[in-house]
Amino acid sequence: MSTLxxxxxxxxxxxxxxxxxxxxxxxxGPTPVPLVQVxxxxxxxxLFQGVTALTAVAxxxxxxxxxxxTADSTQATQAQIELSAKGQIAERFNRAVxxxxxxxxxxxxxxxxxxxxxxxxxxxxPDDEPMIIEILCAFVxxxxxxxxxxxxxxxxxxxxxxDVRAAxxxxxxxxxxxxxxxxxxxxxxTNLSLSRIFLPGASxxxxxxxxxxxxxxxxxxxxxRGADLAGAHLGFLRPGTAGADLTGxxxRGAxxxxxxxxxxxxxxxxxxxxxxxxAKLTGAKLHGANISTAKxxxxxxxxxxxxxxxxxLPPGMKRPPPVKNPWKIPFCQNVHFP
Numbered sequence: 042m043s044t045l046x047x048x049x050x051x052x053x054x055x056x057x058x059x060x061x062x063x064x065x066x067x068x069x070g071p072t073p074v075p076l077v078q079v080x081x082x083x084x085x086x087x088l089f090q091g092v093t094a095l096t097a098v099a100x101x102x103x104x105x106x107x108x109x110x111t112a113d114s115t116q117a118t119q120a121q122i123e124l125s126a127k128g129q130i131a132e133r134f135n136r137a138v139x140x141x142x143x144x145x146x147x148x149x150x151x152x153x154x155x156x157x158x159x160x161x162x163x164x165x166x167p168d169d170e171p172m173i174i175e176i177l178c179a180f181v182x183x184x185x186x187x188x189x190x191x192x193x194x195x196x197x198x199x200x201x202x203x204d205v206r207a208a209x210x211x212x213x214x215x216x217x218x219x220x221x222x223x224x225x226x227x228x229x230x231t232n233l234s235l236s237r238i239f240l241p242g243a244s245x246x247x248x249x250x251x252x253x254x255x256x257x258x259x260x261x262x263x264x265x266r267g268a269d270l271a272g273a274h275l276g277f278l279r280p281g282t283a284g285a286d287l288t289g290x291x292x293r294g295a296x297x298x299x300x301x302x303x304x305x306x307x308x309x310x311x312x313x314x315x316x317x318x319x320a321k322l323t324g325a326k327l328h329g330a331n332i333s334t335a336k337x338x339x340x341x342x343x344x345x346x347x348x349x350x351x352x353x354l355p356p357g358m359k360r361p362p363p364v365k366n367p368w369k370i371p372f373c374q375n376v377h378f379p
Contacts, residue, residue: 130166133158141180152204156180160211171222174215177208178227189232189252198234198254206238213243218264258285268295271316276303277324284325298337322346323373345373 140148140155159177163170181187186201201209212226226248234254243263252272265287276284284305292312299319309329318337322345329351332338343354344361354360367373 130162130169134162134169137162138176141176149202149204153207156204156207156211160214164216167217170215170217170220174212174223174226177212181205181208181212181228181233182231187228187231187233189234198232200234200236205233206235209233209235209238210240213240213245213263215244218244218246255285257283260285260287260290262289262291263287264291265295266291266293268292270300271296271298272300273297274301276301276305276321317342323367327352341372345370 137155137158140151140158143151143155156177159173163173184202184205186199186205189198209228215223217223224246226245229249231250232252233250235258236254236256237258238255239259240263241259241261243260243265245268246264247267247269248265249269250273251269253270253274255273255275258275275287284303286306287310288306288308290307290310292310292315294314295312296316297320298316300317301321302325303321304324306326307330308326310327310331312330312332313334315332315335316337317332317335320337320342322342325346327343327346328349330348331353333353333355335355338355338358340359340361343358344364345367346361347364347367348361352360364370
């Protein structure tokens with residue numbers, strides 16, 4: 042008969058053997074995944090990828106719509122800005138014209154302000170430039186100083202007031218003079234006294250200033266092509282006065298018929314096709330000037346002028362001998378002052 046100790050030992054041995062028989066061997070490898078589980082995972086991945094693609098497409102569509110909305114908003118904003126700018130220009134224009142219409146000496150500053158306001162509008166709104174040119178020309182033509190008695194001596198003319206001079210200066214420096222609609226400055230019918238006016242580089246192509254008094258005017262490098270300066274007084278009129286400065290000016294095709302160019306500085310000026318018949322050239326400086334196709338020139342006229350070897354004479358015209366003081370030549374003294 043077995044003892045109690047032996048029984049206990051036998052039971053323990055049986056329990057250990059039974060546990061080991063249920064254990065998974067270490068080298069048996071991973072447990073295979075059922076096929077149903079793999080199929081489910083594949084469906085989930087496909088669904089996830091589809092959702093991701095749809096999200097990307099939606100994002101692209103949203104971005105495109107946002108950009109279109111932004112572009113439309115930008116265009117609408119730009120249109121509002123342009124409309125507001127036009128309204129401001131119209132308001133500025135009306136105010137400037139109102140200032141220009143003020144009369145009396147006390148309103149001089151207002152008229153000057155109106156003139157310079159119109160100049161600013163020409164720069165800000167090129168479409169309004171032709172109309173502003175017409176307004177300023179009309180302002181000059183209707184001023185009392187523009188209608189001089191033709192029987193008066195030029196130095197007896199009423200001097201153009203400051204506002205008229207300012208209007209002419211603004212016209213001379215208008216921003217787009219080369220455009221056909223802006224090229225003409227219509228001062229027809231005026232007899233202006235503009236002595237000492239300062240207009241270097243002026244754009245006065247085809248301007249009409251017959252009989253204008255331009256003693257000591259600064260017109261250096263001015264564009265005066267086709268200008269009507271017939272009978273104008275650009276030069277010496279009385280002892281102690283000086284001629285206008287037309288150095289480098291473009292006077293091609295200009296009418297200088299019977300104009301006074303006495304003591305006028307025409308160095309390096311271009312006078313091709315200019316009409317010079319009857320013009321007074323005593324003491325005129327023609328150094329480097331181009332008078333090769335000027336009309337109405339005579340040897341006697343050039344004998345009274347000051348020239349150098351750079352002066353371009355008409356073909357066949359004999360070059361007069363150099364002269365230091367043309368006033369000592371009798372026929373050069375006949376300048377017919379009015």
